[in-house]
Amino acid sequence: MAVETDVLDELRRLRTRIPRLTGSLAATVDGLVLAHDVPETEPEGLAALTAAALGVAYRMTDASGRGDFRELLVRGSRGYVATYAAGATAVLTLLAEDRVNVGRLHLEGRRSGARIADLVATRVGPGTGRHADRPAPAEHRAAALPVTARPIGTLPVRTPQRPTHQPRPQTGI
Numbered sequence: 001m002a003v004e005t006d007v008l009d010e011l012r013r014l015r016t017r018i019p020r021l022t023g024s025l026a027a028t029v030d031g032l033v034l035a036h037d038v039p040e041t042e043p044e045g046l047a048a049l050t051a052a053a054l055g056v057a058y059r060m061t062d063a064s065g066r067g068d069f070r071e072l073l074v075r076g077s078r079g080y081v082a083t084y085a086a087g088a089t090a091v092l093t094l095l096a097e098d099r100v101n102v103g104r105l106h107l108e109g110r111r112s113g114a115r116i117a118d119l120v121a122t123r124v125g126p127g128t129g130r131h132a133d134r135p136a137p138a139e140h141r142a143a144a145l146p147v148t149a150r151p152i153g154t155l156p157v158r159t160p161q162r163p164t165h166q167p168r169p170q171t172g173i
Contacts, residue, residue, distance in 0.1 A: 006119045008035035014112045018104055022079070023095035026086065026116050029054055034090060050083055050093045084109045087117030
């Protein structure tokens with residue numbers, strides 16, 4: 001069974017455990033969809049927005065000295081968008097109605113995030129490649145966390161460069 005199928009099963013079980021949950025999406029921290037159960041919503045766009053929000057949330061927790069990112073809750077006039085860390089490489093986003101039990105949403109969202117993190121970590125990759133259905137060897141699981149110059153979820157900083165030409169002076173303004 002591919003990791004996408006396992007994750008989709010978890011998303012469907014999550015919908016049965018949380019009344020007033022209207023959708024769920026699991027994605028990589030880069031904004032690629034792993035699995036989704038979001039009717040009437042474009043999953044690719046939601047995954048991209050989740051990745052952007054994750055980058056901002058990571059920076060906010062870091063700048064405020066609050067430790068590693070765990071979750072983000074946004075309340076709109078018609079409901080909630082909750083995002084939970086699902087390991088170092090995945091994220092879970094839940095959409096709920098305004099009258100949802102927020103405590104239950106957090107409880108089940110955190111549990112499902114941990115299950116999705118386990119599913120993603122014990123597979124070779126996010127359901128791609130010819131060996132995706134095979135559990136990853138122990139040495140690959142230990143090396144599953146990427147070693148990068150910047151932590152996952154942070155955005156690269158662009159350094160402004162000087163223009164290659166001199167701007168023309170504007171006259172007659």
